[in-house]
Amino acid sequence: MNFDLSHIPQRTSKPREAGLTMVMDKGLSLREAENLIESSDHLVDLVKLGFGTSLITKNLQEKIKLYQNAGIVVYLGGTLFEAFLIRGQFDDYRKLLNKLGIDTAEVSDGSIELNHNTKCELIHEMAKDFRTLSEVGSKEAGIIIHPNKWKNMMKAELEAGSWKVIAEARESGNVGIYRPNGSAHVSLISKILEVIPKDKILWEAPQKAQQVWFINQLGANVNLGNIAPNEMIPLETLRLGVRGDTFFNYLPERIDVNKVIAKAKNKK
């Protein structure tokens, strides 16, 4: 921190198990990746090379190394995993990760319909060689999954070997755990939290209001993902209570600033 301010919450530090932030890189150039690292390497835990962008981004290998050397975990978006899977290229996918020197993988079924047992087998298989995140929730708008199903799937995926389970929202933030207007499915989320430890879930929260909602509900050290590169620092100010929306989160209740000022005056 650049200066001292009282009543700032304790943040976990890297490598984190809670309070993770995952950034969505959807095709940054090397220099743009360096910009992110320069301003935020202490804040970013994971970078996801979103959907199939790794197929066409130039200097891919150099970018992966750049992130890893800055202590940031890199992985490829789940949609690419699904693209390999549906083409019968599962083995190619694992070879690709090894070739790229990537130690983390996402197993998802946001675009395809996968038997859940098969998904768990795939997680189990991947988890032997990779730190594996798995994602629950469809990418399609209007698909409603029953809260019990969410809970059971997340539980089974963690048992199958997932390091964290990701709650789907897309880059846009209007499916999965959110309504089409972007507001949180409150009852769904609280039912999930009855069963799954909160530190085991990474919530995709691309919109600011969604980040605020989760921080207000679950505290500064909630795991959040799909953050745009230029929203990293603003997100951290939300976590720390130095932005309007979370300003009072760590202050004593009913603090009256006028009395604080009067008191300071009297002291002089």
Place this chain on the structure above:
Amino acid sequence: MNFDLSHIPQRTSKPREAGLTMVMDKGLSLREAENLIESSDHLVDLVKLGFGTSLITKNLQEKIKLYQNAGIVVYLGGTLFEAFLIRGQFDDYRKLLNKLGIDTAEVSDGSIELNHNTKCELIHEMAKDFRTLSEVGSKEAGIIIHPNKWKNMMKAELEAGSWKVIAEARESGNVGIYRPNGSAHVSLISKILEVIPKDKILWEAPQKAQQVWFINQLGANVNLGNIAPNEMIPLETLRLGVRGDTFFNYLPERIDVNKVIAKAKNKK
């Protein structure tokens, strides 16, 4: 491409006549232009220096050279053409392009009311010296042009010498070929396509849903414009079917991923 994946559509390669992508540069610095080139020079065909931004952007000449050296065609936004025209400075405009070493021009009437014959004469005049794009459609919200008029204007402008005709949408994507909410004017577009060959049209499509709509209708090699620099790579993943929204476009019908996996298992 960084790795092999089956069922990826064949993309045209530069210099393209179809499958063009036009990026809107609304004041990038030299280094930001280099970032775009580094990540996407193989994908970007045209860069438009949007509206009148070229009037005030520093290092304009250097930026134009930078793009041209990377094999990217640069031109100035149509609004600037109109700004010269309405001031009686048409000759100054042509001198400016020559001075800047720009070989491509846009003739438009999005902000002014121009007799269509006069517009076609201007296209004819410009086309003698420059690769000329012309744009159809008003920038004003709520202005409805009859589909027959769209067809006739586009036809006449191509005959007058336009290389491609641009269908107007603005940076915001809510006028011209789109409704105020950004959704496509489906019947207008299909009527245009009855008469005008699709490769002769460059559709402005700044919003992701608009890009998806055109790719789903007209395939991976549709001409799209007004793309934001950081949306170039995501757009290419849509074209290639490695993003959720176009995931199944090039896959065999009714493919069952569970059967694909079972089959792969049995092989072992």
Place this chain on the structure above:
Amino acid sequence: MNFDLSHIPQRTSKPREAGLTMVMDKGLSLREAENLIESSDHLVDLVKLGFGTSLITKNLQEKIKLYQNAGIVVYLGGTLFEAFLIRGQFDDYRKLLNKLGIDTAEVSDGSIELNHNTKCELIHEMAKDFRTLSEVGSKEAGIIIHPNKWKNMMKAELEAGSWKVIAEARESGNVGIYRPNGSAHVSLISKILEVIPKDKILWEAPQKAQQVWFINQLGANVNLGNIAPNEMIPLETLRLGVRGDTFFNYLPERIDVNKVIAKAKNKK
């Protein structure tokens, strides 16, 4: 300017008292700050390090120097001032500004409830040592302040020593002087302007439609703030009338482009 165009309004030049533009920096890296300076140092008057981002942005001191060396005034967002104030750390705040070599400060009460007399005392106190901007308006949606109260507060704050008063809108542009949908509170703004000289007000206007509205009402040299870095050049094109929305602002009334062209032809 890169070339000559008639009927372009006279812009003030730096250091400006009117026609100011304030950019919101919410965590730019050093190189991103350099990009902004390269493309726009002649256009940017003020950079606000938004809310509490200065607490965690790396290379803070270097970035401040970078801006200052480019002739840009830097200050810290008002929310951070309030964060110090409510913690009884007002003196620490002034020490911090001195340590950072910052000569400008914002006094605001967007997140806290401050007696207005106390606020004016704080302005008076700060104005002894710093160029002081003060902000009027709550950050909370749905809070309506009576126009008379706006006028009186702005008047009193200027009398207390504010260099300019800022009309609150947040980064999102949907509170304070705007309705929740982002449109301007027209009657509120005109009532404010009955009493407060327009050059003494800095209007936060993060959305393009808001920038257009103020330029159309108050001219090219209106003071505007909370501009995103990549909207600096587009905003200047709005001011200069070389973008669709302000295209006719400085042209003679009822100009007919067809006649202009015909006239030019006849001359030859």
